[in-house]
Amino acid sequence: MKKLLVILFIAFGALSTQAQELEWHTDIAKATSLSESTKKPLLMFFTGSDWCGWCMKLQKEVLKTPEFAKWAKENVILVELDFPRRAAQSPEIKNQNAQLNQFFKVRGYPTVWFAKASKNSEGKIAFDALGSTGYVAGGPTPWLDGANKIIKKS
Known part of the structure; x- marks a missing residue:
């Protein structure tokens, strides 16, 4: 019985570590360069991390899950605004963050925008907005289904 508990604890720890390994960028210029080089769209998470209850709920139920971590590594460049x-x-x-909030016309939190980004010859960033979402009940599967529909438009 003790061995089973130890194995379960190690397995759970490995899954938790996987979800925490994601790199959330805060510098849009760096994230754009990475997006251009990998050909992956940006996932821009507009959040009020220390006061927004729905943002915390989205983090807990989706963004910090192993399913999301696996999907994100394969499909997007993560940006936290x-x-x-x-x-x-x-x-x-x-x-x-204020400029991006205004550009994407964010009206509430959490809002997640998916966009392709590129830099022009002057170094300014141009966005091709693909679509947005927010909190979706039901855990990672329905949220990821919606996100896949958005990024498939690209």
Whole structure:
């Protein structure tokens, strides 16, 4: 019985570690360069990480699951655009996030936009918006089904 518990604990730990290995970018310029080189669209997660209950629910039920981690590594470049109330952010990140919030006309949190991004000859970033989603009840499977429909448009 003890051996079974140890095996289950190790298996659960491995799954949790896999979900935590995802790299969430906060610099849109770096994420755009990576998106261009890998030919993967951006997944831009607009969130209020320290105050938005629905954002926390989306994180727990979808974005921190092994299913999402596997899917994300294969399909998208992850970008977190946070609007915290208590956590400190640099002025550059605040400004970048506010500009993207305005560009994508985000009306509430959580909002997840999928987009192709590229830099023009002047170094400015251009976006080709593919679609958006938010919290979807039912865990990772229905959320990922919706995300796949959006990114297949590209």
